[in-house]
Amino acid sequence: MSAKNKSAIKLVSLIAAIGTVLFIAWQTGLVNRLQDVTAMQEFINSFGMLGYLIFIIVFIAVAVFMLPGAVLTIVAGITFGSVVGGILALIGATLGAAAAFLVAKYLARDMIVKKFKGNAIFDKVDKGVEENGISFLILTRLVPVFPYNVQNYAYGLTSLNFVKYTAVSFVTMAPGAFIYAYMAGQIVREGISMNLMMQFAGAGVVLFLVSLIPKYLAKKKGIDMNELKKTS
Template identity: 85%
Template sequence: MKNVSEKNKSAIKLVSLLAAIGAVILIAWQTGIMDRLQDVAAMQEFINSFGMLGYVIFVLVFVAVAVFMLPGAVLTIVAGITFGPVIGGILSLIGATLGAAAAFLVAKYLARDMILKKFKGNAIFDKIDKGVEKNGVSFLILTRLVPVFPFNVQNYAYGLTSLGFAKYTGVSLITMAPGAFIYAFMAGQIVREGISLNLMLQFAAAGIILFLVSLIPKYLAKKKGIDMDELKETS
């Protein structure tokens, strides 16, 4: 009887999760949010229409993009244009971190069995699982700084590993910070100042920072004996 009860609870969780995902995707499609996520001007207008609540709305959109694996590559750029280079970077980092944390918790606790069944044998999930088992948090740092695996897929994959929530969230926050601030800054400055010599110098400085950050995963890969080419073949 106990096993039957547990199976029923798992089935209810699964049905509820699928219903929630379906509802969000349907609403996003019907309201045009799916199109707006890929249109900077439309997304900016959408966020500004909420006034001061735009800050909260933007973060919630970022979280939804991560949890439901929606297209949201332009969100950091939108933040820089809409809120300015500094506030935009902060909001992007908060949204990305909360979204990554939420997806991690879903995979770790809410829908673990479903995700395990769906992605059993998946090359990316297997690589991340083995990478964490062998190299621990160093593997998370490496894959956050080098996009060998899709960002949204990583969030769920790491939820199935032995990594703890606090460590995962903290490392994700730190490793996502450079990209969040630099891309928001670049977008915001272009809108505010236009193309100028000062802007070019700022871009050059940003490029140097990104280059220095890119050396970290190379160092980790060499130190841990991780073959980056092999990882890229699975992405």
């Protein structure tokens, strides 16, 4: 079998797999649940202890199939508690980012290159990595100038090493995962109180300090953040 035929079969198989997953997600109502915190919480809790694994699998699916999943970290805090929820959200986000990266780099590279050729975000990421290496990944993870799901695929097309990409993604996504899960978990546990407001203020200080890191990197590397935001 020629290389061309093998590539065609691989592409058809990938499209069929994506179509099947999306069809199942739509028919079971999972797509709608991803946008409804209460429904998602009930869905995960219905699996008991397996809910941990189910949640991580859902997070990976969200990243790979670019489904709406902005509320998943909040759901983790509400469903599993502040600490465990933060851990699960970080694991899910990291594995999802890693999976999408591998799909872009190896499984569907040609299809993604063709689909996103000339895309402003992909071009900026490719140029940013070429000029600044891992520093550009750190910057864009800490400052969400590009959507999480788009970043994962864009970085898969660059020269970045998988291990470094995954490790940096894990570290840089940790502050957001824990803070947002913690805030959500505390609201459910304690409700709105003066103590909670003080904790939120503390979380805000932490996020502010973290935000100084990409600003320092951008200044050191001569990266124009305003120019990056124009492409998002």
